Amino acid sequence: MLSVFGITQSKAQELDSWELGINYPEEDSTNSFLLSEEGSVEVGFFVENSGVTEITVEFSYEIPFSGKHEGTESETIQSGTNETFELVISEIDVFSFEAGKTEKISISATVIARQGVPDPLGSSKSREGDLEIPVIYDLSVDISDPFGPINAGTDTILTVIVRNNGNSEDGVGEIEVDDDCPLLTTDNGLDSLLVGNIGLGKSKDADLRVSASESHPRRNCDVTVTVHSKMAMNHGKSVYSTDEARISVEPPPTGSPSSDDDEESESIEDSIQSNLPAPGFMFVGFSFILAILSPRSKIHDWETLE
Missing domain, CATH: 2.60.40.10 (Immunoglobulins)
Structure with a gap:
């Protein structure tokens, strides 16, 4: 009985022999995925199917910093193969976060079918990595x-x-x-x-x-x-x-204060002269008055002599 159970358990393990992994920078899980100044980065991950049947896997993602993502939703992996995928993270406003800040990204995979037949077990695996805000010099x-x-x-x-x-x-x-x-x-x-x-x-x-x-x-x-x-x-x-x-x-301003005063004095003198009557007009008026008074004076003198 124990041998039958052991064989069954071994077969189940072979059937469910698959692995989910992330391609970390420099193959070190402690290294972060550094975002670009535009707030984007690509994260590579893979599914290795070591089982005896093909599996259809459904993926889900958790992205920090309110980022957007684009990645495959589901994929079928043949028995004995390794498939690599790309998760593109974008639209993270790196200016809104302090340089060097890190948060976790999560990739999950769930087997939804084997050999095209829905899998009621639905075995799942998850992997995480660090996403880091870059230093922005601006x-x-x-x-x-x-x-x-x-x-x-x-x-x-x-x-x-x-x-x-x-x-x-x-x-x-x-x-x-x-x-x-x-x-x-x-x-x-x-x-x-x-x-x-x-x-x-x-x-x-x-x-x-x-x-x-x-x-x-x-x-x-x-x-x-x-x-x-x-x-x-x-x-x-x-x-x-x-x-x-x-x-x-x-250019520097021309003229000096003394020349300005001279011009002002000349202007005042010209104004005074322009308000006086013309000399010719005064002479004619004076002569006319003498002409009127002179005859009367001579008549008066003649009457006196008589």
Whole structure:
């Protein structure tokens, strides 16, 4: 009786001899599947059927980080074969999670038929792996617009703001300031951005003084600021952001206060003179009055003599 039971158990084991496995990175189950910056990754897995009959397997998946997935729903695996499949995980917003965070993915397989006949036993197997959020280096730089044109021989202030849009603490590792006007100079006001780090979603700002020489001609000058991610540089990568602002330079104003006063004095004098009557008109009027009075004076003198 015991020998019959042993044979039956052995046959059942041979019948149910199949395995589900995951192809881990570098064949090490402790290694995580690292998501791309786009929030996607492919996970390879397999089913090995060492039994004496073909099996039809139904798959189910559990995906963390609210991700989407695409994978086979069911497959028939012939006896003595090994079939490999791909699970594509996508649409995970890696910017919403802190860098290095891990959660489990789960792949389950259930035998639903053998040799095309439904299997009432429905044996199942599950395997898990770690899904990891990558480090995203993402600094943005923004330069404020100048208040307006500047005159040659003067300067203006540009406020430069650097924001950390990545998913880990970062900082400014290098700054480049360029312009396309040889007579334009900038100070080192942005050096303060190199000190310390910038937290997630935080920003840092500094002022850049831009000066135009006295001989600078009328011209539009573009000032460009480029910032490099400190953490990316530390890991041998190059991640940077650039912005630019346009400054209009005008010639210095002409004239001086003394010449303005002279012009004002001349204007007042001209106004006074223009309000006086013309000299010719005054002479004619005076002569007319004398002509009227003169005859009367002569008649009076003649009557006296008589």
